[in-house]
Amino acid sequence: MGVLFQHFPDSEAERDFVRSERADRAPAIRALIIIAIATLGSYIVMNPMHFPRAGVLVYTAAALAFIAILLGLFFVTKTEFYLARRWIDLPLFVAVLLGMIGLTKALIDQAAITGFPSHVMALIQMGILVIFASVAFAGNVFLFFLWAAGVLALFSAWLFSLPVSPIGKVYALTNFTTFLIFALYFNWEIDRRARGVFAANRALVAERRKTEELLYNVLPREVAARLKAGEAVADAFSDLTVTFVDIVAFSSLAQRLSPGHLVTLLNDFFSAADDCADRHGIEKVKTIGDAYLAVAGGMASRGLGGEAALRFARDLIEKVEALAEASGIDLQVRIGIHTGPVVGGVIGSSRLAYDYWGDTMNIASRLQHAAPPGGIAVSEATYFQTRHMQDYEPAQTTLLKGVGETAIHIARL
Known part of the structure; x- marks a missing residue:
């Protein structure tokens, strides 16, 4: 002036x-x-x-x-x-x-x-x-x-x-x-x-x-508005699909790669997962070490249920294969998907995040362990939502830790 x-x-x-x-x-x-x-x-x-x-x-x-x-x-x-x-x-x-x-x-x-x-x-x-x-x-x-x-x-x-x-x-x-x-x-x-x-x-x-943009990157807009209004945020979802992604043999990779190289690889993987989540309208919940947790049908999801989750999983596997070829590193993921009731909400007063809890989250995590490298394992509930769009191996009943005997369907990719 x-x-x-x-x-x-x-x-x-x-x-x-x-x-x-x-x-x-x-x-x-x-x-x-x-x-x-x-x-x-x-x-x-x-x-x-x-x-x-x-x-x-x-x-x-x-x-x-x-x-x-x-x-x-x-x-x-x-x-x-x-x-x-x-x-x-x-x-x-x-x-x-x-x-x-x-x-x-x-x-x-x-x-x-x-x-x-x-x-x-x-x-x-x-x-x-x-x-x-x-x-x-x-x-x-x-x-x-x-x-x-x-x-x-x-x-x-x-x-x-x-x-x-x-x-x-x-x-x-x-x-x-x-x-x-x-x-x-x-x-x-x-x-x-x-x-x-x-x-x-x-x-x-x-x-x-x-x-506000930083807040909306952490929390859905509706949730942020409720928090600003002083409301306690707690929601129940009766039919939410949880996707759990984990890198195969990550501990071995961590021993073979330098810290800088490892962080770069993780960043490329998580960025690819974020792009796939955004493309298919599912909600990233958080990363846990080398694992990626997302939901479909939740507070900030556009995609509905198992179909969106399966599309996300197939897309991410292709991205990881391309990443492995470009980097020359044998990089693979296992993905577990389960549909069921979940409780969501915000707790605590610092580093706020909208999180989800319940057996459905645990089952998706266990299913990930049952998936083959580069493959997808889904529960029976997700199978019935997605069988019209995906071929699966015959169901096999497996004893999952903390869950019990569970029917698992492996996607034919």
Whole structure:
């Protein structure tokens, strides 16, 4: 931003600032207009007690014309056009200036009654006008300076045409210039502070968005909203499909590869798994060492049940095969899939994550151990959901640790 005529380098930021500042200041402008109209109305009522009839008629006509201009300004500030087009201030306040000149002339004609010399009356009226303008030129310092320079030039030319003593002219011009300088500084300072607040709020909003995006990377949006509302998050799912992926012989790989090489390999594997999960609309829950846990039909899943989980598993096996070929490392995975009831929710107060619990999770993990390298083992519940889209080996009953005898179906890939 510049020093005198401040301006945001980003045109969008400048446009947003102008709109917000004019919207914020519009109620104050309308309040001042109401005060001005009420004041003019009181003079219209009182003048017949002091002015001759001709003077009353001239003043009333000038006051009503000025009120009409002010009412026009009042209603313009309620429009979208006013918020978006700050240049409108200049023609509006040229009209206001003309209205004030007419009113001032009507008062000067009654100088013999009011006791105010013409240059003093003009000084008072123009002083009131520039103070009002310093508030009403919202987000518009440059145009206010331009308008004020025009007012000063007109006042100076009129003042020096009067039959007033030189010292009287100097004092009147000095006083008016002081009014004007104060009004200009007031307008500039309001604009400077408003821009500072706007920039700070804009930065705060940007940081809040970043924080929310980080939060949404960890938690589903619905869950994050519930947590922000202070709600305890706990959900029950009656038919959720769990996919558990594990790297075959990872301990052996860890012994053969350098730590940096191992981390790179894991990163490539997990990145491939994330891409597959996103493609098939299933929800990554977490990584556990070299294992990858995902669910279909959960809080943040687009894919439904076993079909999405199976597509994810087949896709991931192809990705791992490509990764193994590219790296020259014998990399394979085992995948277990089971469908059943699960409880989900968020617990704790730090490092928040939406997690899932229940026997279904344990069974998927055990099924992974029963799968062949580069293969997929599914439970009977998942088999019935996916047999129309996948050929399986004949079922075999296996004793799974912690689960008992379980019918396992191995996918033919």
